[in-house]
Amino acid sequence: MSTRRTRRDFLCGSAAIASSTLLPMPAIAQAAAKVVVIGGGFGGATVARALKAAEPKIQVTLIESNATFTACPFSNEVIAGMREIGAQQFGYDKVRAAGVNVVIGTATVVDQTGKSVRLADGATLPYDRLVLSPGIDIRWGALPGYDEAAAAKMPHAWKAGEQTMLLRRQLEAMEDGGLVVMSSPANPFRCPPGPYERANLIAHYLKTKKPKSKLLVLDAKDQFSKQGLFQKAWKELYPNHLEWVSLSNGGKVVSVDAATNTFTTDFGKHTAKVGNVIPPQKAGHIADLAGVSNNTGWCPIDPVTFESKQVPGIHVIGDATIAAPMPKSGFAAYSQAKVAAFAIVKLFAGEQPSPPRLLNTCYSLVGPDYGISVVNVYRTANGALAEVEGSGGVSPADASPDFRKSEAIYAEAWFRTITGEVWG
Amino acid sequence: MRAAIVVAALALLSSPASAASPEPPNGAAACSACHSTNAAAQTPVPKIYGRSADEIVAAMAAFRSGQRPSTVMGRIAKGYTDDEIRPIAAWLATQK
């Protein structure tokens, strides 16, 4: 409890007095507490609402660059023409109605000692605790030849929106017979099964709309999420439309040339009609500015509170964190946001947050009516996150078509439910 | 500036009258990613909020043992012991 906060308690005296008859001493600070959240995605919008629901007296401000959020889960379906981009988009009216002060703007400075955030328009917001859920940024230049200009020609589509539509339009405009090439990065990156779901759905598009075309996936890895299930499905569904080249087989892309749509590996060059580069990534840039990322580009956190291990008073959740074995998923960000919110309420009240149990499920569509999933339950152990032994796992290898269809239906239901909880 | 004014306005709005909701038991907070807390939501995933605690405990035990077939719940239920499920079920029952 800093002297600064004590002073602010007096400034917000009325709320503090109203609660002081009911609550013990440390809770007085709570009445005046200010939390600023940067990023209104899966993690940020969730933590803002969860804080407000758990302790309405906390003043919660959510800073988000875009008035409309475009969700990545199910954006692969948009690329494959199975869904429209509008179904991915959400506004902040309900978040505001829940009592969160939503500010559309970009955070550009975090003053750790003065405990405030400055926005691009010059506004300054003081905080007692800050939560960052900025998602990812592309590590421009880490893959030689891949910079922002190159992305306008060879989309990454790893942040949903205009990039998603660019890749879709390129596929639609391609003549039948054209080669599509996708490159997939080394770990860690946002949505580990995402490249393979995308590969399936592009292959499905080619098979049904451009049957003489083919997708080549060049991978910087030998192993990936739900691999057995994906590979089984590829054999079954897309034997002529999808080829995966692993790291060991020379799949690692070492440079790209946007002028010619060329991917170069140590073993040769592949020139694509449509090129999708899923590039190396890092925590959103504001994490660097706030001093919470380390030399890996990601943010070390305490797994009980999701407070930065580098800067006290700043919590980080979602893709930006180092939370392995939890993947960088929207579900994980949601799960972490709830844990962080309850921890912050306890910290304000001077109580000890309890070690959490977290959940993650990633659904992927392999084709229409064919869904697969990976589930994990996590606990804390030795200052890190660990899987609860015997829990979780992937969908059965020998499941019936009905089971796969159920998972496709539940996948869509998951998206509607989680986005309803976060933005609805 | 604009933001600062909004913050100040909100401080006036946030009345201390609205009660804090109790913290869900460990491991219960993320069930809502799949099970909607909105009773009116149209979804094939069954409702679990406001259900009887005994029903939840029994369902989780049956999912865990495999006696009740499931797509994901068997894999999730294996992450919780009966002792861990009971407070979750009791809390779910209070969430109408």
Ligand SMILES: Cc1cc2nc3c(=O)[nH]c(=O)nc-3n(C[C@H](O)[C@H](O)[C@H](O)COP(=O)(O)OP(=O)(O)OC[C@H]3O[C@@H](n4cnc5c(N)ncnc54)[C@H](O)[C@@H]3O)c2cc1C
């Ligand atoms: C193709 C694809 C498919 C996916 N499928 C799934 C799936 O099926 N299931 C799943 O669980 N996950 C999926 N994901 C992963 C999921 O999208 C991310 O894990 C999730 O969005 C992470 O949440 P977050 O809060 O960390 O970041 P985000 O949701 O990206 O939110 C970050 C927000 O912060 C804002 N922001 C950043 N910096 C600033 C700043 N300085 N000032 C103001 N605002 C800022 C951004 O505008 C953005 O809105 C998929 C991802 C991709 C790419």
